[in-house]
Amino acid sequence: MKLTRKVSFSSGHRYWLDDLTEQQNRALFGKWASPHYHGHNYELWATIAGQIDPKSGMVINIKVLDGILKERIVSKFDQKSINDEVPFFRNAAPSLENLVKFCADALAQLPEGVRLTHLRLQETPRLWAERNLEGDNAMTTLTRTYEFCASHRLHNPELSDEQNAALFGKCSNPNGHGHNYILEVTVTGDVNPTSGMMVDLGRMDAVVNELVVDYLDHKHLNLDIEEFKQKIPTSEEVTRFVFERLNDRLPAKLVRVRLHETGRNSFEYAVE
Template identity: 35%
Template sequence: MRGSGRTESDSMYLTVSKRFEFSASVRPNRADWSDRENLAYFGPGATSKYGYGNNYTAYFVFHGPVDRRTGMLVDLAIIKPRLLELLAQRYDHKFVNADTPPFDRIPPTPENLAVHLLKDASSLFSDITARAVACHLDATPAIGASAYTDSRVEREYWIDFSAARRTYSPHLSDAENAALFGVASSKMGHGHNYRLRVTVAGDFTPEEGQIISHESSSAALESLRAMLDHKNLNEEVPKLVGSPITTESLARFTFQQLTASLPVARVKLYEMPNFFAEYRFDRQSSLALELPLQAAHRLHCDQLTDRENRAIYGKCNNPAGHGHGYRIEATVGGMLDERTGTLFNLIDLQNRLSKSLEPWQYRHLDLEIADFSSTPSTGENICLALWPRLNDALQSRLARLRLWETPNNRFTLRKELPGAA
């Protein structure tokens, strides 16, 4: 059902996100609070007299039907100049407290900024069918926030830690561990530089501007880091003794440790830049792997005139084509196997994703791949064509498929969840 923004199943949700950068200064502060209260709640920037600076990255997410002819959910060439103008007028190179209402009245926290970026963006696109449904804002490498059109607001924190481990389940024999985990089960162990993203959600008011105080979040995150950083996870973390040591089980462990003091919605543990495990409040786990896809294509629709094609696709309509180093991320979901501590065998995931992409690798999608012989090879259509191929290979356990065409353009197809965006 390419005209609906969904696949054959009505339980799919397709989005397109566009990435932008801007620089601004802010001072998160409440005039009716003391310096001590502001410092505890907002952190050290709250006492900065003239504000301090951040280099922000904003991701605007759109959802809507895919046009049958063009293959696009939204024309990025239309939204880009409008959002650039919005950022230039209200946010970029501004002291937000002084230059950008309503931040003269409410603190310019990442949460409040994400809410108003989404609100401002939503007002710009009444003339197109797609709608802005979310804004994800990275304020620093360690802090971000997300706002959604269903009124949800989230705060994200990142922490890093380095640790040694042996990928191993005490519920399996040594032979079973070796068969399942390969060299990672060696008694000598190995190590990783982990990155953990913690997403919190809960009561939020614009007047307070944050879901949780800086003092509370910092204490909880630093306690977890101290527990895990530069440790042998199998031997030096008492709370992990007797448990499988896998990426999936570690993600669940971090969630369980943090929920005692933070309103955690989900955690995402990166073991490598292209591989992570996620654990959510509903006890569901995910495992994701990203692989490259190098392919050429030309955006062109035979139902349109040459002039219309050039007007819609611009330089992407170049007759000789062009190419991308696509990044494809496949996520499987479900419940952990308590005996092994795994959700899906990583080697199997890598092999099945690689095999699914192999027919498209180093090919011209429009000239050599049947899926695009009469369908424009847009990011939207690539996701829609790849989903059934990959879902079959992954035993119908594919939960989310992401494609980066460039660092700025991302396409996401997922099994729809309540409130998904």
């Protein structure tokens, strides 16, 4: 049995290491380099696994879990400058990768019978890190979101109009219809020990924008996009297309692509 609890904290940080020169800081952190602070409303989801205790009917008393999260994480970060007030970060960049590792280490020891299996730490709704602690899938990933608008028509030319209507319903409307797609791109890689980062987000954004967003945005997928002239642009196919287009092109290893077609459905394509 697993349960997930969410906590929030607001903290300031700066991407600027005092023992480096200005030039070195700017080379290391790119457009995020600044000797001044900025802040985030961080949100952390902690997933805990264990057996249901027959006496309480719970895996862990949520009050106990809240106390642990507050003592070991929230009270250390909330309303603080991470660089100056959390001792670990005096010499480590306060990147999401380092922060999620700090949180995983802080929660490594839990009451008997329960264990941490997954953490998600969100810096903004457009960027979060996840640390999976389970077995062979143990890894830290970073997810960035992008948006594009496109229209499409679900239609198989080998089927009759009636068959298409029966299969695709309204989605087979002859003149198409559109969506505001939200794309999540998840990567992993080795964390640079100095910058604390596994990927240069500026370079990642440039690649995703060039290869996917600019390519698909404000297009009619069936008519404008070569790859969908012979293929039905369902969200399954678009998701796989995005994955294949980005795979081996990003400055980090692509793990997963998730495409939200509407607020009610999303599609995921991942490496095995």
